[in-house]
Amino acid sequence: MERLTEEGIIKELENLPGWKRLDEKWIERKYRFKNFLAGVNFVDQIAEYAEGKKHHPFISIDYKMVTLKISSWQAKGLTDLDFEMVKHFDELYEEAEK
Numbered sequence: 324m325e326r327l328t329e330e331g332i333i334k335e336l337e338n339l340p341g342w343k344r345l346d347e348k349w350i351e352r353k354y355r356f357k358n359f360l361a362g363v364n365f366v367d368q369i370a371e372y373a374e375g376k377k378h379h380p381f382i383s384i385d386y387k388m389v390t391l392k393i394s395s396w397q398a399k400g401l402t403d404l405d406f407e408m409v410k411h412f413d414e415l416y417e418e419a420e421k
């Protein structure tokens with residue numbers, strides 16, 4: 324998959340509040356949960372989805388906070404697939420927090 328241009332990345336991020344640029348290759352979002360197990364359950368859903376897509380975010384759980392960061396390392400940058408996936412991560416979060 325093709326790497327997105329700088330303009331393409333900036334445009335995508337405009338519609339994704341919460342996601343921030345770490346550097347030219349990685350974006351990151353921190354999600355807060357009501358309790359530890361809600362965060363772990365979210366990570367479980369992310370893991371299933373990522374495995375299905377064969378595209379894997381880096382994940383860390385810090386008590387009630389889950390941090391996801393993603394890049395397409397084979398493409399050496401950010402791709403449409405990264406953005407398709409982060410939109411789904413945000414949807415899963417909204418469902419989880421209802």
Ligand SMILES: C[C@H](O)[C@H](O)[C@H]1CNC2=NC(N)=NC(=O)C2=N1
Pocket residue numbers: 377378379380393394395396397398
């Ligand atoms: C061979 C395998 O499909 C690749 O190594 C996949 C696995 N998961 C991946 N995940 C992410 N985030 N980026 C990749 O480039 C990537 N490559």
